[in-house]
Amino acid sequence: MDIHLKALTFSYPNHTQAVLRGLTLDIPSGQFVAIIGQSGCGKSTLLRLLAGLLSPTHGHIAFNGTLSTGPSQAHTVAWMAQSPALLPWLTTYQNVALALKFTRTGKSPLMSPEEALDRVGLSQYAHEYPHRLSGGMQQRVALARLLVQGAPIWLMDEPFSALDELTRENLSDTLLDLWQWLKPTILWVTHHIYEAVRLADRILVLSPRPAQIAADLEIILPRPRDENHPQFSAYVNQLRKSLFSSNGQESTSNDRFIA
Numbered sequence: 252m253d254i255h256l257k258a259l260t261f262s263y264p265n266h267t268q269a270v271l272r273g274l275t276l277d278i279p280s281g282q283f284v285a286i287i288g289q290s291g292c293g294k295s296t297l298l299r300l301l302a303g304l305l306s307p308t309h310g311h312i313a314f315n316g317t318l319s320t321g322p323s324q325a326h327t328v329a330w331m332a333q334s335p336a337l338l339p340w341l342t343t344y345q346n347v348a349l350a351l352k353f354t355r356t357g358k359s360p361l362m363s364p365e366e367a368l369d370r371v372g373l374s375q376y377a378h379e380y381p382h383r384l385s386g387g388m389q390q391r392v393a394l395a396r397l398l399v400q401g402a403p404i405w406l407m408d409e410p411f412s413a414l415d416e417l418t419r420e421n422l423s424d425t426l427l428d429l430w431q432w433l434k435p436t437i438l439w440v441t442h443h444i445y446e447a448v449r450l451a452d453r454i455l456v457l458s459p460r461p462a463q464i465a466a467d468l469e470i471i472l473p474r475p476r477d478e479n480h481p482q483f484s485a486y487v488n489q490l491r492k493s494l495f496s497s498n499g500q501e502s503t504s505n506d507r508f509i510a
């Protein structure tokens with residue numbers, strides 16, 4: 252499903268300074284977009300607007316040419332955050348099956364909870380409770396929930412940032428496999444420049460508040476991507492420059508993470 256933002260501006264109620272100002276953007280269906288920017292610049296606010304949890308102050312958002320109508324679009328977007336938000340009194344299977352309530356009204360789910368758990372490698376843990384799962388496994392349950400929900404747009408707000416590097420890399424690979432298979436449109440907020448270049452089709456750099464698009468970079472490299480490829484480093488350097496110049500700072504070669 253494609254996404255169109257037109258002059259999107261947003262201020263929180265009773266706040267005079269806008270968080271986002273005049274964002275105009277087209278995201279084609281099935282594109283994997285990473286969003287990076289300094290802490291507090293408005294990345295999560297942008298995702299909340301796309302989820303219909305907030306309404307634009309000016310401008311609009313359209314999905315496949317139809318104006319967004321707020322939270323009633325629950326079947327259009329699925330959300331994944333840093334915390335998996337599993338219900339501790341339900342098993343893995345029951346937590347995933349809860350997502351059936353958010354599938355497209357009147358249509359049978361695209362994927363059963365059993366198949367979704369199999370896809371994320373957790374079939375053997377279907378009857379375990381969340382406290383018996385590691386942080387990485389809990390985020391796999393959250394991924395399985397996305398699969399069952401079957402939404403064409405996945406909004407992902409730093410979903411792996413609380414995990415150790417190796418687990419994060421494993422989960423990123425799983426996410427990439429799932430995206431290549433199902434081709435949802437992904438908007439993925441991250442603080443990791445390398446991870447963004449490794450996974451995304453396109454990277455948007457937001458400038459500090461009020462956020463505008465400081466850079467819009469397409470990553471043209473075959474997958475799987477090799478961090479040692481010279482073009483990979485060129486993208487990383489380009490992003491680092493845009494990020495720090497939009498913030499009025501000098502970048503250093505060690506800025507693997509933004510903040």
Ligand SMILES: Nc1ncnc2c1ncn2[C@@H]1O[C@H](COP(=O)(O)OP(=O)(O)OP(=O)(O)O)[C@@H](O)[C@H]1O
Nearest residue numbers: 263266270288289290291292293294295296297460
């Ligand atoms: N409910 C709210 N009411 C008022 N201001 C808010 C609210 N939520 C966020 N803000 C402010 O809006 C700005 C953008 O916040 P947001 O969480 O979107 O930033 P972010 O780029 O996602 O940050 P981070 O990378 O640290 O998660 C910040 O200055 C924040 O303080």
